[in-house]
Amino acid sequence: MTISPTSRYFGLETRILERPDGTKVAYLARRLVPPPERFATLGFHTVVQGERPDHVAAKHLGDPEQFWRLADANAVLRPNELTARVGSLVRVTLPEGIPGVADA
Template structure:
């Protein structure tokens, strides 16, 4: 069963499984999502975090959609997006997983 999430969601490709308890009650749940290896993403640019930056604003500027913050988290191997907002940190802004970049672009 496909996950009931929009295609832009980090959970869109995650399978919905079914748990059945000892009394026969069934409960749907999402299978575990693993963070992809950042090296597998094609780099678009980098962004250096400055005082007052917010991840949703960075995402809106570079990816056009503030709700895609999870793509920046994945590209920078972050489980918690707030961990990315250290002043001076260089964030990798990448293409989505599975989309190859253009060499020497």
């Protein structure tokens, strides 16, 4: 199984479950969401009417499929919570583990 390096599942261990009938099923280990303090803040985005998490990710991260990074950095489990309220702030960060200027 090949997982893109930009996927939230990249680097997770592949495990095998053996069913009672002997059938083997491959699956990915559980992904634990890192605590928000492990991300260096780049800035904030103010939500406008009609925005979705993928819009914000495209604008600030250059890839709409990276919306999950915004969700992780803002401690939300459901990405749509990021843009549910017009005027709310979405924290935009570097990827986990990359220190920012204040972290260096």
